[in-house]
Amino acid sequence: MKRLIRSFGFAINGLKYATATQLNFRIHLVAGIVVLAMGLAFHISASEWQWILLSITLVLVTELLNTAIETLTDLVSPTYNTKAGHVKDISAGAVVIAAVFALITGLIIFLPKLILLLPHAA
Numbered sequence: 001m002k003r004l005i006r007s008f009g010f011a012i013n014g015l016k017y018a019t020a021t022q023l024n025f026r027i028h029l030v031a032g033i034v035v036l037a038m039g040l041a042f043h044i045s046a047s048e049w050q051w052i053l054l055s056i057t058l059v060l061v062t063e064l065l066n067t068a069i070e071t072l073t074d075l076v077s078p079t080y081n082t083k084a085g086h087v088k089d090i091s092a093g094a095v096v097i098a099a100v101f102a103l104i105t106g107l108i109i110f111l112p113k114l115i116l117l118l119p120h121a122a
């Protein structure tokens, strides 16, 4: 049990490090909170919540893995190296794919609800 709590503490340290050092992670965290608030405001359905939570999780997890890969790359290859550049670019590409997925999901769920709020939509 003590070991489990210790491991959890290390994981929390990782989250703190990513939040403190990565602007993109902070931006995605805030975007996730805004989307959660929108979900509450629009009373979205259980299946819509599942898509939203999956999207937020996917973006934050890829951001964290990207940060870990960037940090490891800097450690292994502090000077310029073409392969190190590819590793970072590929890792950043994974974040972009997750973010596009999240954006499209958000548009599918919230755009019709936002359009209904427009004055002429009634």
Ligand SMILES: Nc1ncnc2c1ncn2[C@@H]1O[C@H](COP(=O)(O)OP(=O)(O)OP(=O)(O)O)[C@@H](O)[C@H]1O
Pocket: 022, 024, 070, 077, 078, 079, 080, 081, 082, 083, 084, 085, 086, 088, 089, 092
């Ligand atoms: N050691 C390196 N060798 C070759 N190219 C590199 C190296 N480090 C970075 N690059 C190139 O510069 C880009 C930006 O690298 P950087 O480490 O600044 O990532 P970043 O996404 O800007 O990081 P951060 O999230 O910290 O702002 C990489 O995607 C890669 O193309």
